[in-house]
Amino acid sequence: MSYEVKGWCPGALRPMASGDGLVLRIRARNGRLMPDQAQAIADLSWSHGNGLMDLTSRANLQLRGLTPAGHAASVAILARLGLIDRDAGAEARRNVILSPFAPVGSAAWQLAEAMARAMTEPEAPQVPGKFGFAVDTDPPVLAQTPSDIRLHPQGPGWLIVPDGGDWALAAKDTHEAAARAVDLARWFMQGGVRDGRGRMRDYLRRAPALPHGALPLASFPFSKYPCDGATEAACADPPGPGPAPNGWLLGFAFGQITAAQLARAAALGPLRLTPWRALLIEGAARPRIDGAILKPDDPLLRIHACTGAPGCPQARADVRALARSLAPRLAPGQSLHVSGCAKGCAYRGAASATLVATTPGRFDLIRNGGTRDPVTLAGLAPDRIPL
Numbered sequence: 307m308s309y310e311v312k313g314w315c316p317g318a319l320r321p322m323a324s325g326d327g328l329v330l331r332i333r334a335r336n337g338r339l340m341p342d343q344a345q346a347i348a349d350l351s352w353s354h355g356n357g358l359m360d361l362t363s364r365a366n367l368q369l370r371g372l373t374p375a376g377h378a379a380s381v382a383i384l385a386r387l388g389l390i391d392r393d394a395g396a397e398a399r400r401n402v403i404l405s406p407f408a409p410v411g412s413a414a415w416q417l418a419e420a421m422a423r424a425m426t427e428p429e430a431p432q433v434p435g436k437f438g439f440a441v442d443t444d445p446p447v448l449a450q451t452p453s454d455i456r457l458h459p460q461g462p463g464w465l466i467v468p469d470g471g472d473w474a475l476a477a478k479d480t481h482e483a484a485a486r487a488v489d490l491a492r493w494f495m496q497g498g499v500r501d502g503r504g505r506m507r508d509y510l511r512r513a514p515a516l517p518h519g520a521l522p523l524a525s526f527p528f529s530k531y532p533c534d535g536a537t538e539a540a541c542a543d544p545p546g547p548g549p550a551p552n553g554w555l556l557g558f559a560f561g562q563i564t565a566a567q568l569a570r571a572a573a574l575g576p577l578r579l580t581p582w583r584a585l586l587i588e589g590a591a592r593p594r595i596d597g598a599i600l601k602p603d604d605p606l607l608r609i610h611a612c613t614g615a616p617g618c619p620q621a622r623a624d625v626r627a628l629a630r631s632l633a634p635r636l637a638p639g640q641s642l643h644v645s646g647c648a649k650g651c652a653y654r655g656a657a658s659a660t661l662v663a664t665t666p667g668r669f670d671l672i673r674n675g676g677t678r679d680p681v682t683l684a685g686l687a688p689d690r691i692p693l
């Protein structure tokens with residue numbers, strides 16, 4: 307069960323090679339794309355990519371299947387659209403997710419902008435790849451979105467909560483919240499990085515001395531934040547397809563969206579990228595896009611499947627084809643994770659059933675666990691998989 311651990315995410319300026327070509331990740335500012343931007347990205351996918359894009363769990367959009375020349379041409383066009391950072395380092399550090407429900411210009415919107423500005427300054431803490439921030443709204447919708455530092459509205463101010471911590475920093479306004487969140491990232495940098503990698507949750511397990519001003523999370527009215535451990539059952543599931551406070555959410559199986567679907571969505575209004583394998587169309591009501599998931603009980607929403615073959619060179623199977631064929635057999639409430647190898651890129655948690663491709667045409671089944679948990683049944687052929 308070997309696989310390659312990269313420890314970083316692709317960007318626009320630093321694409322990642324995959325089995326279907328280069329992957330270029332677009333980090334739209336505050337996760338919002340105007341119709342002209344979204345239409346231009348759909349055009350890029352048609353002209354330089356393979357017509358397929360990913361909606362990522364960090365609320366980004368990935369173009370797939372680019373050649374080196376197509377990548378260069380895409381970056382030039384994305385720069386004209388205001389979707390390119392100064393350099394690859396700034397792009398990687400601008401890892402800020404804003405709640406897709408935050409109104410444009412709201413305090414949360416301004417805070418996410420301030421965080422993005424601060425983290426792209428030359429003197430910003432040089433956090434490792436994948437280290438990220440989440441700016442939530444109330445009630446929270448990002449509690450299950452992995453992030454190292456979360457910012458949650460608390461009365462007129464903000465709480466700054468480290469992932470995995472039972473304490474928080476308080477801030478009286480947006481300006482102070484951004485400054486304290488960046489200070490918390492600096493505190494993490496004092497001991498949280500090893501061999502160029504590190505996550506807040508792992509650092510806190512090593513019980514470092516707490517930063518000045520840390521207060522018990524339980525002392526705040528919103529003590530169930532973050533969604534963790536004993537309080538996990540109290541956390542709301544991520545929003546599903548249907549009406550949203552500022553528009554309409556449409557789901558996409560495995561987070562894959564085609565150029566034609568994106569172009570259709572662009573014609574309906576400004577878009578918000580979400581971390582839920584869904585696209586929010588601002589101001590829309592019951593939009594229809596061929597192939598999009600409209601119902602929150604669609605079993606495809608309970609299936610995680612990575613890129614698999616042929617897109618990923620490490621994959622041992624076309625896992626999305628298998629996942630689609632198994633979807634009708636998935637019982638209500640059951641979840642399924644189909645992974646092209648043991649790395650488990652699509653989902654880190656436990657699913658009711660997890661299938662890991664081991665050799666072409668053979669899968670290991672893990673019940674109520676993840677890709678690295680003990681195998682329940684090994685070497686299953688696709689037509690012998692019990693769900």
Ligand code: SF4
Nearest residue numbers: 612618621646647651
């Ligand atoms: S889990 Fe899937 S996408 Fe990730 S490396 Fe393995 S085959 Fe590739």
